[in-house]
Amino acid sequence: MKGNWKLLLVGLVAFMLVLTACASDTVDEGNGGNETGTGSGSDSGDDSTDKVNVDIFQFKVEFKDQFEELVQLYMNENEDVNLSVQTVGGGNDYAASLKAQMASGNEPVIFNIGGPTELDEYREYLTDLSDTEAASLALDGTLNGVEEDGAVYGLPFAQEGYGLIYNKEIFDAVGIDASTLTTFDALEAAFKQIDEQKDELGLEAVVALPASELWVMGNHLANNYIAPEFNNDILTAFEAESISFEYADQMKRMLDLQNEYSVQPVLSLDYSMQVEQLFSTGKVAVIQQGNWIYPTVEQMDEDFAKNGIGMMAMPFEGDYEGHLPVGVPQYWVVNQNASDEEIQAAKAFLDWMYTSDTGKDFVLDEFKFIPAYDGYDASRIADPLSQDVYSYSVDGKTIGWTFMATPVGWNEDVLATEFQKYLAGDTTFDEALEVAKESWASSRQ
Numbered sequence: 001m002k003g004n005w006k007l008l009l010v011g012l013v014a015f016m017l018v019l020t021a022c023a024s025d026t027v028d029e030g031n032g033g034n035e036t037g038t039g040s041g042s043d044s045g046d047d048s049t050d051k052v053n054v055d056i057f058q059f060k061v062e063f064k065d066q067f068e069e070l071v072q073l074y075m076n077e078n079e080d081v082n083l084s085v086q087t088v089g090g091g092n093d094y095a096a097s098l099k100a101q102m103a104s105g106n107e108p109v110i111f112n113i114g115g116p117t118e119l120d121e122y123r124e125y126l127t128d129l130s131d132t133e134a135a136s137l138a139l140d141g142t143l144n145g146v147e148e149d150g151a152v153y154g155l156p157f158a159q160e161g162y163g164l165i166y167n168k169e170i171f172d173a174v175g176i177d178a179s180t181l182t183t184f185d186a187l188e189a190a191f192k193q194i195d196e197q198k199d200e201l202g203l204e205a206v207v208a209l210p211a212s213e214l215w216v217m218g219n220h221l222a223n224n225y226i227a228p229e230f231n232n233d234i235l236t237a238f239e240a241e242s243i244s245f246e247y248a249d250q251m252k253r254m255l256d257l258q259n260e261y262s263v264q265p266v267l268s269l270d271y272s273m274q275v276e277q278l279f280s281t282g283k284v285a286v287i288q289q290g291n292w293i294y295p296t297v298e299q300m301d302e303d304f305a306k307n308g309i310g311m312m313a314m315p316f317e318g319d320y321e322g323h324l325p326v327g328v329p330q331y332w333v334v335n336q337n338a339s340d341e342e343i344q345a346a347k348a349f350l351d352w353m354y355t356s357d358t359g360k361d362f363v364l365d366e367f368k369f370i371p372a373y374d375g376y377d378a379s380r381i382a383d384p385l386s387q388d389v390y391s392y393s394v395d396g397k398t399i400g401w402t403f404m405a406t407p408v409g410w411n412e413d414v415l416a417t418e419f420q421k422y423l424a425g426d427t428t429f430d431e432a433l434e435v436a437k438e439s440w441a442s443s444r445q
Contacts, residue, residue: 051082052345054338057101057108059330060157061089062292066366073358074349081345095409109338110346112157112330115404116145116238119153126153127334132347134354137373145234145404146331154331155350158369161326161389161398162220162290163313170194170201170285182322184253184315191261194285201285208284209258210274211266211423217255218416219403221288223325224314225251227402232320234327238405241444245433247318252429254314258288259423267423276300288314291385292329294368298383311388313397320399324392327401328372407443414439 058067064087071083086108088097095118098111102125113122129135130152135143138156146154166178174193181187194206210216225247230237245251259266263278275293278284280300291311298305313324334346353359354373363369364380370390371378381387392398403411418432 051080052341053082053084054110054342054345054349055106055108056083056085057098057111058085058087059089059094059112060292061087062295063367064089066295066362070353070359070362070366074352078348081349083349107335107337109335109342110350111333111335113146113154113333114330115234115328115401117405117408119146119148121408122333123153125333125335125337127336127343127347128152129155129334129347129350133351134373137355137375139372139374142328142372145238154333155354156328156372157330157332158328158363158367159326159372159389159393160290160292160329160370161311161324161392162288163311163324164286165279165289165293165309165311165385166286167279167282167284168308168310170203170282173197173201178310178312181312182315183317184250184257187315188257191257191286195261202282203285204278204283205263206261206284207258207263207286207288208269208274208278209262209266209288210269210271211259211420212268212270213274214412214416214420216271216288216416217419218411218414220290220325221254221258221314222251222411222415223401223403224254224316224399227325227399228316228318228320230402232400232402234400234402234405237402241441243437243440245437247316248429248433250315250317255419255423267420280304291368291370291383291389294383294385305383307384309384311385313392316399323397323399324389325401326389326393326398327404407440410436410439410443 056071060067064085067087068085071085075081075083088094094112101108101111107125113119113126119126128151130150132152132155134155135152138152139159142156142159143152143154146152168178171178174197176190176193181190191206194201194203198204198206226243226245227237229244229246230240263269263284274287275289275296279287279289280297282304294305297309301308311324313322315321316323332350334343334350336343338346354363355375360371360376363371364376365382368383368386370381370386370393378390381390415432415436418427418435421427422429422432
């Protein structure tokens with residue numbers, strides 16, 4: 001027994017020595033990994049420490065899933081880059097969220113801005129992107145407001161347009177030709193006709209006005225009647241010291257018309273309710289929105305999206321009758337406070353997204369974008385809303401997006417907020433405009 005005990009003791013000691021050696025190896029490897037993570041460049045075998053990390057903070061909730069899929073494809077092809085995406089949009093305030101993100105010190109490498117007003121606001125963060133292939137391929141006019149002295153500070157998402165999106169089946173059922181509804185009188189008559197038959201058509205109302213969404217009224221509806229005041233030019237609006245609301249009567253008439261024939265209460269309606277719960281299910285005939293809603297409608301009802309919807313311009317009495325607002329919704333920008341490696345990785349990804357075959361396919365087929373760059377086959381624009389926008393653009397019947405050039409926060413925080421008060425009966429329309437005029441003037445002093 002004594003001999004066996006000694007052998008057992010020797011064996012245990014040897015076993016402990018092996019364990020100690022293994023533990024030392026593990027600690028050494030871990031330290032090596034930590035050194036790589038802090039920039040030593042040693043090879044630890046841990047892939048995550050060798051990657052360039054690029055955070056993307058983007059606003060377009062409508063293509064969130066498709067964009068994340070494209071990002072994953074890019075990382076599969078470029079294993080030295082790790083892209084992380086945070087999407088803030090829809091019912092959330094992207095502008096406020098971006099400001100909070102910047103203030104927190106957790107600045108994204110890639111983020112979005114919307115034209116000259118935000119270019120001015122975020123200038124200290126912006127990298128010159130004029131050396132990217134995408135910048136050299138941007139279509140005429142799409143860099144207006146983000147290009148200064150030969151420097152390009154943003155790459156356009158796409159071209160987009162908005163107006164009144166309608167249910168073709170309902171219009172056919174009541175015998176209305178949407179192409180004839182270019183005046184207020186014609187549109188009001190059409191709304192009245194549909195309203196009189198809404199029960200047999202299975203409608204809750206003719207329209208869904210999401211008045212809880214400040215951007216729908218303050219950016220888009222208002223722009224249709226503000227852009228003509230500035231000769232349809234974004235830079236003219238950006239430089240204007242005052243606004244007179246030359247077409248205020250038409251703006252009021254459009255807001256009142258939608259409110260009168262909308263599902264109520266409009267101040268409780270949001271984007272999701274408007275597009276998903278009401279329009280995509282055939283419960284309203286018309287909504288004021290843009291071609292960006294197509295992927296959402298398609299997810300709800302593919303056949304309806306492909307064959308049952310169209311877009312027409314909001315009425316305007318004057319030179320811009322039958323014109324559709326078309327512009328660049330947002331621009332991709334790169335944070336110059338990022339490291340050189342992160343900046344180059346960000347530029348490479350943005351170039352790949354808009355110039356590679358894979359990226360182009362996604363832009364056309366998955367994102368459903370109207371391209372803002374040369375090198376695309378326009379005949380492949382698949383969805384009917386984008387086709388309508390493209391047709392207006394080709395025909396030169398467009399209104400500019402001057403809401404991208406108004407004072408910071410003015411469209412939503414001032415004008416649209418006053419519109420909400422008006423709809424609630426807490427102010428008059430004229431009083432709402434006076435507040436907006438004073439705010440514009442004080443902002444530009």
